[in-house]
Amino acid sequence: MNCISCFSSPKSKKDSSFRGDCSHRSPAHPIKYKPPAKKENLEGENENVEAEAFTFRELAASTKNFRQESVLGEGGFGKVYKGTLQSTGQVVAVKQLDRNAVLGNKEFPAEVARLSRLQHPNLVNLIGYCADGDRRLLVYEFMPQGSLEDHLLGKNAQGKPLEWVTRMKIACGAAQGLEYLHVKTNPPIIYRDLKSSNVLLDEQLNPKLSDIGLDKLDPRTDKMPMQSRAMGTYGYSAPEYSRSGRLTPIADVYSFGVVLLELITGRRVMDTTKPVEEQNLVAWAQPIFRQPRSFPEMADPLLKKQFPERDMNQAVGIAAMCLQDEAAARPLMSDVVTALSFLSMAKNDHSDPSNLPPSILSKLQLQECSDDESDHDDCDNDDDDHGNSSRSSSCFMVY
Template structure:
């Protein structure tokens, strides 16, 4: 039976309308699928890259303590987790000012110091011995060997490596490298040929001559700049906590640099603006509020600086029980005399032999008086101390030059002017 022409025609017409749409659908589906595949691929690549960066950048102390911005690797120390100073992933040490912080083996340092010969000892403290050494490239260095049985030795070692590997200031001693080989803990510093301020002030002899007035002024300014850097420019703020004459090293031309950051504390540890810490055993240079409560701020460093400034001025040690009653503690003896012009001159170290300007002496006495105030709030900031010392040092250096009058002695502190006024009246 022949097909119904009308039905057959309708079928053909319907087929003709549908068939041309199939290639378009296929193309659209293909393009969408390709875009989705590429998107998924790009997302996977980006996630892997972010994960890799996150691993390299994370280096934290176990227990949620200090975050270390420069993860220092320990190649041979079995008691440091994951070959990193504070745990986490291994990362290249932060670059120092000149050569970068290097990792030394114990054998290298044995060779550098002639097997830690007694003849090479240049310093001996309660927690370490310092040796003069010659590195393999001929560089003369100071090798600080920490005692193994010190309870706080590991913390001090880590703090010095962490801080000095990333702090950049010409007023801080430079860290060349460190050794954490098995149980050995050593630090390698730049060699300072003129010893410590302690040796010059309190142990002068054939090796160290007494400091003249100009050298004392420059040393005072260098130390003030060092503490100003730690308090104002380091991130986070660093409180040295152990600033004293034995930790002031003298280089060429008696330029001073601050050393020994084993007891330093970073501002990230602050509790309500203060820090709760273990008080050092040394006495005489510690701020009263720090000694009594164990809490400190940057003003605690200011007090310690004031004690060192008094030592530069008088040549006396912070505590001397051999002196007459009333003169045992330097600050207690000096503070009431710092605002009396005649008594200030009597306080001056005889080793200076009167070779100083009385006006400069009055300025320095006023600064010292402010720094050793019993109440922390009355002490200046180190930035103010620096600004007070700069014109005094410039005045000394150019007192015979025609441009002398252009230096304006001033201080940002009204209390400073008050002390100067008392002394000049």
């Protein structure tokens, strides 16, 4: 078996350009996206606002007067309704924002203009808005396959469970969306609230991140103490974010690690129906991260063991790196995208890890380890000798 040292040290990460360049990725990658050469500048007002202005009457008509039967879901900022625009026949998702938590008549359209400039295949497209009196609504493209949470834990999971490669494609697409926000926008955007219910799926089960930048529409956040205005969902938030409210892009990496763990295990992030020691998904997984031979046992039972064991081990290793308690020990999203791009491709053979694309080998340094348990222990001890709290590399096995 091989021993994978997953990512570079914090020092090497600091020296990297943090550019998330996608040009080196394999042409077989399922998501065809080439990011712009320059960062998209979101500062200042955009004269060519792409978001369309709707009247309240138009949106009320599209949602049948916001009837309960049209409700798609409800989040922290208000309910979301399925609607059909009468002018074009386009099916949309209309989010009706809380009247007490939105910007004024001048600021709201300007902020929506900023958000409308976020264009990426893995972000839900903002179509338009309504600022009618004290009413504030946002109009998004409709995502017919619902959320990732629906497919992993809802009724869709039992009907037709997501296959392994599909799960890795979803993980890679979500990672690319985060990479775009962290690297390709100026100033960088921190998602804050990544979770499986915010990862929406289109007809082909391509993932798109929803509710980007909604915190910017709440005028109260700038007046709150840092800790009070922390957003996020329990179980998904990075430890340092939960403690202090201090927010950096690397906090999103932790949340992504939780979503990846959900994709691997099919477990809820918090599940009070399980034994106490298994109720918190991350707490349950942490001890197993040091038992590489147990990685396949973490797999969602609905997969029925239909996955390449080597790929499973690598996916668990990536999740473990993202879920490091120390923020400095986590990889950048560009590193995560690079690693997941290989796992998201369907492979009919059992190729050796040495056949990974060169860009991945530059991040995943392969070291030869013997098959006996003593050498495995030596690998663990080697980590301890160097102080694992100050390193971003950790030893995971690939069989």
